[in-house]
Amino acid sequence: MTTSPTPPDAVTRILAAIRAVPAGQVAGYGHIAARAGLPGRARLVARVLREHHAPSLPWHRIVRSDGAIAIPRTSPGFDEQVRRLRREGVVVTNGRVRMPAAETPDTLDAVLWGPAARR
DNA sequence: ACGCTGACATTGT
DNA sequence: AACAATGCCAGCG
Numbered sequence: 001m002t003t004s005p006t007p008p009d010a011v012t013r014i015l016a017a018i019r020a021v022p023a024g025q026v027a028g029y030g031h032i033a034a035r036a037g038l039p040g041r042a043r044l045v046a047r048v049l050r051e052h053h054a055p056s057l058p059w060h061r062i063v064r065s066d067g068a069i070a071i072p073r074t075s076p077g078f079d080e081q082v083r084r085l086r087r088e089g090v091v092v093t094n095g096r097v098r099m100p101a102a103e104t105p106d107t108l109d110a111v112l113w114g115p116a117a118r119r
Numbered sequence: 120a121c122g123c124t125g126a127c128a129t130t131g132t
Numbered sequence: 133a134a135c136a137a138t139g140c141c142a143g144c145g
Contacts, residue, residue: 006141029127042127043141049126062126066133070126077126 010038014048021061024088026097028065046070053077060084069095 007013013036020035021027027035029042038044049059060081064070071078073095082092091098 030129033127040128040140043125044127046126047142059126064126065128072126075126081126 006038006041006044010036010041010044011048011052013037014045015052015057018045018049018057018059018062021058023058023061024090026061026063026067026085026090029062029070030065032062061088063097067097069097 014032017032017035018027021032029045030040033039033041033045036045045062049062053059062070069078069081069092071081078095082095085092085097
């Protein structure tokens with residue numbers, strides 16, 4: 001299998017994907033990576049976010065796939081992210097946000113085996 | 120080149 | 133929910 005080289009404009013596309021997230025909504029790192037045409041490059045998205053914390057960039061809308069804030073609570077950025085999210089109407093409890101319905105779709109298993117089968 | 124580390128994801132306990 | 137094991141890839145020493 002040929003290696004999938006990281007395109008030179010990967011960062012640009014990642015930034016575009018982040019900016020595409022509407023206010024009041026959150027997206028996971030993998031989601032952003034996939035949207036940027038870089039499936040499986042979630043860690044690259046994390047690196048980009050750490051470097052490019054520009055004011056125009058809605059960095060606070062990016063959380064982990066399980067809805068948890070990706071930065072340690074002891075970090076100063078943590079509180080600010082929570083503030084920014086709440087300002088947009090996002091419910092944040094204990095460093096964790098409720099993932100939007102689109103991000104937590106019912107799987108076929110859930111339909112067949114019942115809600116109890118959901119993770 | 121080698122091993123670690125990291126604002127991650129997925130799967131299985 | 134929490135932890136461990138893998139996979140992933142870019143920097144750094």
